[in-house]
Amino acid sequence: MNERILLDSALRYFLEIVRQGSINKASQQLHVAPSAVSRQIARLEAELGSQLFERHSSGMKLSPSGELLAAHARKTRLETARVIEEITGLEGIQRGTVRLASIEGLASYLLPHVISEYREKHHGIHFDLAVMSSTEVTQRVCEGLVDIGLAISPAPEKNIQVEKRIMAPIHAVMHSSHLLATKKHVSLAQLSHYPLALPTENTTIRQLFNVSCSRQGLLIEPVMVSNFVTTLVHFAACQGGITLIGDVSVRHLSDAAQITSLPIRDREMSGRTIEVQTLAGRTLPKGVADFLGDLCLALEPDKA
Incomplete structure (x- = not known):
């Protein structure tokens, strides 16, 4: 059973405009004419007595009334999907x-x-x-x-x-043969003497690392930067250097990779x-x- 059967067309069209930002893009996704989408939105606005969108040259932005309707429509869609699963026997933990x-x-x-x-x-x-x-x-x-x-x-x-x-404190991850691997914990000052592979500047790990280094006056230039965590971990597993990763992820690193993870003492590295x-x-x-x-x-x- 398709949720469209139980979900009003006007709400479906409304949500697609919210997602796409324009009537034309929404009509392409819905595979209906733009005029049909416009009529449904006009009907909604007439019935509610309120403007749902602010029209701009860059696209359509929700009005305060539109924000309220969007929150309602999203929950309605999710509840509809849940009811359909129950009716068709897909509910529960079997499928x-x-x-x-x-x-x-x-x-x-x-x-x-x-x-x-x-x-x-x-x-x-x-x-x-x-x-x-x-x-x-x-x-x-x-x-x-x-x-x-x-x-x-x-x-x-x-x-x-x-x-x-x-x-979610941050750990230092290195190959098990690394000189620091036998320690119980490490500091950023200790890590500064070895090659580091770090995530990009837009990550919380890198931001906390930068704050801690700045506070201590540490100048650490990573030998590798990547926006993929798995790349950094594999780099450490290949003995290319030390990387940083959250302790929750560390728990599930493969034992076969011969990797050691150590808590970092610096207070900022426990702030996630x-x-x-x-x-x-x-x-x-x-x-x-x-x-x-x-x-x-x-x-x-x-x-x-």
Whole structure:
């Protein structure tokens, strides 16, 4: 059964305009004429007695009334999809799809373990995982495009339900034969004497690293910079240098890689948090809610 059967066309068209930013782009995605989309929006505005969009040369922006309707329409669409699954027998934890958005580090190391363990119990549950920045994760959750989001140190958002929040300190990762590998912990001052491979400037790890180095007057030039966490970890595994990664991801690094991870003493390197996010006010399908419980449990330090 298609959700279009139970979801009013005007709301579907409205949401597509919100997503695309223009009537023409929305009509292309919907495969209907622009005039048909315009009529539906005009009908909505007439019935509500309020302008839903502000028209600009760059596109269409939601008015305050439009913002309220968008939040309602997104929840309506999600609830419709949940009801359809229940009616057609797809509800529960026997069959269904869990849609996830996550930052790369957690998507590369934590989530594959949690998902594979969950599917050992529930073979009928499928997963759709998108990797993106923390800001984009939160946006996807707010728009109802994913069921669960995993973000790092996000700003508060009124439409987000925080299902779990934990501290996510940063570790130094190196080959097990490295001279520092036998220590219990390290400092950035110690790391400054060795080649470092670091994430790009727009990541929380790099930003906290820069703040800590600035405070201590450390001048550290990385030998490699990458926007892919897995590349940095493989570089460390190849004995190219030391990299930095969150402790939650560290727990799931392959033992076969001969990698050692050490806590970093500098206080700024413990300033990150991980949030598990869902859309506020939404009733999750049973399969999604069940997986969410396993995911939150897996984030506990003693559950690694």
